[in-house]
Amino acid sequence: MRAVVYDRYGPPDVLRLEEVERPVPKEDEVLVRVHATTVNRSDAHTREANRGGGLAVTLLSRMVSGLRRPRQPILGNEFAGEVVAAGAAVKEFAVGDRVFGWTGLRFGAHAEFMCVRESARITHMPAGMSFEKAAPICDGALSALMCLKQADLRKGRRILIYGASGAIGTAGVQLARYYDADVTAVCSTKNLELVKSLGADRVIDYTQEDFTKNGQTYHVIFDAVGKHSFKRSRDSLEPGGFFLPTDGFENLILALWPSRTGDKRVVFQLPPRLTKQDVLFLKELVEAGKFRPVIDRCYPLEDVIEATRYVETQHKTGNVVMTIDGGQAA
Ligand SMILES: NC(=O)c1ccc[n+]([C@@H]2O[C@H](COP(=O)([O-])OP(=O)(O)OC[C@H]3O[C@@H](n4cnc5c(N)ncnc54)[C@H](OP(=O)(O)O)[C@@H]3O)[C@@H](O)[C@H]2O)c1
Numbered sequence: 571m572r573a574v575v576y577d578r579y580g581p582p583d584v585l586r587l588e589e590v591e592r593p594v595p596k597e598d599e600v601l602v603r604v605h606a607t608t609v610n611r612s613d614a615h616t617r618e619a620n621r622g623g624g625l626a627v628t629l630l631s632r633m634v635s636g637l638r639r640p641r642q643p644i645l646g647n648e649f650a651g652e653v654v655a656a657g658a659a660v661k662e663f664a665v666g667d668r669v670f671g672w673t674g675l676r677f678g679a680h681a682e683f684m685c686v687r688e689s690a691r692i693t694h695m696p697a698g699m700s701f702e703k704a705a706p707i708c709d710g711a712l713s714a715l716m717c718l719k720q721a722d723l724r725k726g727r728r729i730l731i732y733g734a735s736g737a738i739g740t741a742g743v744q745l746a747r748y749y750d751a752d753v754t755a756v757c758s759t760k761n762l763e764l765v766k767s768l769g770a771d772r773v774i775d776y777t778q779e780d781f782t783k784n785g786q787t788y789h790v791i792f793d794a795v796g797k798h799s800f801k802r803s804r805d806s807l808e809p810g811g812f813f814l815p816t817d818g819f820e821n822l823i824l825a826l827w828p829s830r831t832g833d834k835r836v837v838f839q840l841p842p843r844l845t846k847q848d849v850l851f852l853k854e855l856v857e858a859g860k861f862r863p864v865i866d867r868c869y870p871l872e873d874v875i876e877a878t879r880y881v882e883t884q885h886k887t888g889n890v891v892m893t894i895d896g897g898q899a900a
Contacts, residue, residue: 574588597658601656607680647674652668661688696857701897702868717839729788730792732794747860756773762775782805796818809834825837866890873892
């Protein structure tokens with residue numbers, strides 16, 4: 571089968587399309603023919619061993635992914651495709667089922683075929699959805715869900731979502747809306763209309779206004795893009811308020827050392843807890859019309875380097891999809 575592989579950490583050019591052996595499903599696994607996948611920040615961070623996070627983060631990243639070289643040569647953690655074979659013990663899926671899901675740090679989706687355990691984060695695709703649209707359901711939304719679950723969101727609670735136009739941000743706005751919170755979203759001029767259409771009660775253009783200077787306060791500030799900080803947000807938080815980061819070593823320290831943050835809290839879930847139940851929940855939201863993954867660009871698998879370079883600009887809107895053989899079932 572064809573797959574995008576890499577055998578050393580580095581820039582996007584370390585990726586190459588190659589013929590590799592097609593995996594064979596174990597008793598409890600299904601073999602999925604992947605029709606669509608994504609390139610996201612997890613792929614990019616892992617491929618370069620989180621070089622931008624500093625020495626401690628790089629070391630941690632290499633301990634997880636392989637100290638000298640990557641143990642898993644195929645990236646890609648989101649997939650949508652068709653079951654083409656199932657192990658003898660598999661009950662939930664049958665050949666021909668259309669499925670989607672998230673493989674987390676196991677990756678493997680930048681390939682024509684992949685094996686996934688029945689009990690893993692995989693489920694049937696929402697009815698009537700294309701592979702291209704189903705592939706980006708999970709990565710941003712699972713991260714946003716994990717963060718927001720910890721913030722006691724409900725009617726009457728005010729949340730500010732910083733970086734509301736990214737993969738995590740666009741999902742975060744829709745999830746906060748689902749929880750009935752009052753949502754203020756911060757993004758740049760070109761994304762104001764989109765973010766409003768996702769359910770934000772109000773939007774702030776960060777190129778025109780600094781939200782920390784307008785005197786408004788929030789019960790929750792969610793930095794969905796890793797470009798803000800607890801320090802700069804502190805005065806915009808209500809007493810007892812939560813700052814929810816998506817990365818940053820400093821945030822980890824603040825989360826572990828609550829006396830440093832006074833009557834406000836930095837909440838950072840490590841290790842991440844993202845479950846199959848969460849994937850089922852997202853599927854239900856999609857089917858109920860309460861969540862749609864935002865797609866910016868779509869590339870064929872062959873253009874993985876170009877797709878990756880675009881993701882690494884850190885200016886994509888929502889998600890970047892890659893299709894395999896046109897993204898259609900045969
Ligand atoms: N370590 C990992 O493996 C890992 C994995 C996944 C995610 N994460 C973290 O999760 C966070 C978000 O990931 P993501 O995939 O959702 O990001 P993303 O989709 O790449 O976010 C890009 C969006 O952020 C906006 N943006 C860029 N600069 C901004 C700024 N200064 N202020 C506000 N918005 C800005 C961009 O729009 P404009 O350019 O128009 O503003 C763009 O729409 C990051 O902190 C990332 O490091 C880490």
